[in-house]
Amino acid sequence: xxxxxxxxxxxxxxxxxxxxxxxxxxxxxxxxxxxxxxxxxxxxxxxxxxxxxxxxxxxxxxxxxxxxxxxxxxxxxxxxxxxxxxxxxxxxxxxxxxxxxxxxxxxxxxxxxxxxxxxxxxxxxxxxxxxxxxxxxxxxxxxxxxxxxxxxxxxxxxxxxxxxxxxxxxxxxxxxxxxxxxxxxxxxxxxxxxxxxxxxxxx
Numbered sequence: 001x002x003x004x005x006x007x008x009x010x011x012x013x014x015x016x017x018x019x020x021x022x023x024x025x026x027x028x029x030x031x032x033x034x035x036x037x038x039x040x041x042x043x044x045x046x047x048x049x050x051x052x053x054x055x056x057x058x059x060x061x062x063x064x065x066x067x068x069x070x071x072x073x074x075x076x077x078x079x080x081x082x083x084x085x086x087x088x089x090x091x092x093x094x095x096x097x098x099x100x101x102x103x104x105x106x107x108x109x110x111x112x113x114x115x116x117x118x119x120x121x122x123x124x125x126x127x128x129x130x131x132x133x134x135x136x137x138x139x140x141x142x143x144x145x146x147x148x149x150x151x152x153x154x155x156x157x158x159x160x161x162x163x164x165x166x167x168x169x170x171x172x173x174x175x176x177x178x179x180x181x182x183x184x185x186x187x188x189x190x191x192x193x194x195x196x197x198x199x200x201x202x203x
Contacts, residue, residue: 046091052080056095066096074106074113083114119158121199124165124178131174139175140164142189146196159200 048056055076063069073096077088084107093100107113125131125140140151143162147155154161170176173185184195 046081046085046088048076049080052076060096067098067102070096070098070102071106074103078113083116083118085117117158119154119161121159121179122161122163124163124168126166126168126170126174126176126178127164128167128171130167130171131176134174136175138189139177139187139192142192146193160196 047053056073059072059076060066060069070092073092074084077084077092081088089103089107090100093103107115123143125136125143127136127140140162144150147160147162149155149160149162151162151164165178168176168178168183170183170185173183175187176183176185177187178184184191
């Protein structure tokens with residue numbers, strides 16, 4: 001039986017607090033066909049899916065100017081491509097007609113944006129007070145040993161990344177972690193091991 005997380009509606013500001021510059025990894029990648037990725041890597045321009053293009057048009061109509069539409073546009077990119085791939089920040093700057101430096105100001109300030117390939121599963125374990133008191137450090141140390149990584153690193157297979165997160169807003173359910181858009185709460189060592197095995201099998 002598969003372990004299931006509690007799906008949360010993620011978006012800008014959901015997940016971790018702002019304030020730590022990062023050039024690291026994301027959770028499970030969004031819609032991203034291999035052929036499309038290959039063409040983009042070869043230097044072809046990016047393009048939203050039809051569904052995301054419609055969302056983008058609604059975004060720019062919702063805000064008074066294009067700069068204020070930058071945050072939700074970056075999140076839409078993250079949702080489609082999984083991380084801010086090479087050339088994608090420039091593409092966003094062009095779509096919104098904003099200076100590239102303004103794009104990077106947000107990308108390097110907010111912790112939910114990533115500038116390097118994350119692998120598939122980004123394990124963000126809350127380390128804040130409530131989760132810490134409920135045993136978060138044991139969970140983090142177990143994952144370090146199990147995956148052979150330190151917080152902020154991705155394993156050799158490119159499958160798992162471990163992060164220590166600040167409060168994720170589930171203080172009554174610690175220890176917990178955020179993986180992609182799913183919350184996994186009341187964690188134990190045994191449950192973490194089941195999740196790792198499930199994800200290794202592609203579940």
